Amino acid sequence: MIELRAVSKVYPGGVTALDSVDLSIGAGEIHGIVGRSGAGKSTLIRCLTGLDPATSGEITIDGVNLGTARGAALMKARRKIGMVFQHVNLLDSRTAEKNIAHPLEVAGVPAAERKRRVDELLELVGLSDRRKNYPAQLSGGQKQRVGIARALAAEPRVLLCDEPTSALDSATTRQILSLIRSLRDRLGITVVIITHEMSVVREICDSVSLLSEGRIERSGPLLEVIQDTGSPLSKELISLPPTAHLQADATIVEALVAAEGGLADVGELFALLGRHGFSAQVAAGTIETIQGRQVGRLHFTPGDRDEAERMAAVLREAGVHAELTTAATVQREDAARQEDNEAHDGRDGQEGGAR
Numbered sequence: 001m002i003e004l005r006a007v008s009k010v011y012p013g014g015v016t017a018l019d020s021v022d023l024s025i026g027a028g029e030i031h032g033i034v035g036r037s038g039a040g041k042s043t044l045i046r047c048l049t050g051l052d053p054a055t056s057g058e059i060t061i062d063g064v065n066l067g068t069a070r071g072a073a074l075m076k077a078r079r080k081i082g083m084v085f086q087h088v089n090l091l092d093s094r095t096a097e098k099n100i101a102h103p104l105e106v107a108g109v110p111a112a113e114r115k116r117r118v119d120e121l122l123e124l125v126g127l128s129d130r131r132k133n134y135p136a137q138l139s140g141g142q143k144q145r146v147g148i149a150r151a152l153a154a155e156p157r158v159l160l161c162d163e164p165t166s167a168l169d170s171a172t173t174r175q176i177l178s179l180i181r182s183l184r185d186r187l188g189i190t191v192v193i194i195t196h197e198m199s200v201v202r203e204i205c206d207s208v209s210l211l212s213e214g215r216i217e218r219s220g221p222l223l224e225v226i227q228d229t230g231s232p233l234s235k236e237l238i239s240l241p242p243t244a245h246l247q248a249d250a251t252i253v254e255a256l257v258a259a260e261g262g263l264a265d266v267g268e269l270f271a272l273l274g275r276h277g278f279s280a281q282v283a284a285g286t287i288e289t290i291q292g293r294q295v296g297r298l299h300f301t302p303g304d305r306d307e308a309e310r311m312a313a314v315l316r317e318a319g320v321h322a323e324l325t326t327a328a329t330v331q332r333e334d335a336a337r338q339e340d341n342e343a344h345d346g347r348d349g350q351e352g353g354a355r
């Protein structure tokens with residue numbers, strides 16, 4: 001459905017925001033794009049809209065090459081793409097239904113057809129009873145629903161979402177994500193979500209790409225990426241709470257229950273360790289259910305290096321990914337992640353302040 005071949009974007013002034021990106025997203029897929037601040041995520045989404053052209057390479061959406069299409073063909077291709085933003089930017093002087101109707105008015109859709117379509121869209125996003133409300137009378141989540149309905153007005157085949165839940169609390173985030181998934185299920189649309197929240201990826205994405213300095217560092221189906229256990233993206237997706245309480249030289253056995261053919265769940269892992277007589281402490285652990293499968297990352301602190309090596313061997317024998325590390329290494333990774341999150345929050349604050 002969406003194909004990028006060697007796509008690069010160099011801004012005037014010489015910043016290379018995208019550097020030979022190859023990416024393939026199948027029809028009906030929900031694909032997450034993650035990466036640090038400045039990695040090129042927003043640039044990628046702007047190139048996908050066809051409004052900001054790539055400097056080189058090819059972008060094809062639903063069979064139409066955005067770089068070579070012209071006139072009516074390009075307009076038609078753009079209509080297949082809907083956009084959802086972090087800040088919804090509704091027209092304050094218009095009710096929810098009039099905001100949703102706006103792109104249809106601009107496209108010259110006759111009044112009767114417009115009304116039918118707006119009714120349908122309000123029902124789709126669960127806002128039929130709020131149609132006469134102005135933006136000031138709507139919650140953040142309801143405004144985002146109006147934004148999503150507006151993006152769907154022209155019946156796009158692709159929904160591009162730029163940090164759609166970053167301004168929402170966690171309960172509202174979950175509702176909006178579940179709405180996006182149900183829209184994909186009902187309408188068969190393809191969804192691309194840019195996010196810095198790994199929880200968003202875990203919750204609804206079928207596949208994910210990590211952008212780093214304009215390049216795709218890792219891309220693939222979600223569970224496959226998580227099973228690539230040593231990779232930074234796997235560690236971000238199933239991350240652990242900080243281990244500041246451990247002595248820097250403490251040996252840690254990091255175990256990940258996720259692999260095909262490995263243990264079914266974390267319970268089996270504890271049973272296995274018990275059978276082998278290990279009484280190691282759990283320093284930290286995260287257990288998630290992703291696409292119906294239990295995935296767990298745990299940090300054990302065995303008594304000494306020798307015991308750690310024996311434990312890792314038993315786990316590996318059972319098909320569990322296990323590696324030895326130290327508290328100092330883990331603490332360094334925690335600090336780097338924290339720094340990056342703060343950099344991102346800082347940028348969000350500046351963007352919000354400018355509005």
Ligand SMILES: Nc1ncnc2c1ncn2[C@@H]1O[C@H](COP(=O)(O)OP(=O)(O)OP(=O)(O)O)[C@@H](O)[C@H]1O
Nearest residue numbers: 011015017035036037038039040041042043044347
């Ligand atoms: N219009 C522009 N002109 C020049 N440079 C730009 C422009 N827009 C973005 N850049 C640069 O391109 C790089 C990628 O920026 P982009 O906004 O795509 O990153 P991002 O991953 O979306 O970051 P964030 O998560 O902080 O929004 C950065 O170095 C940025 O400074």
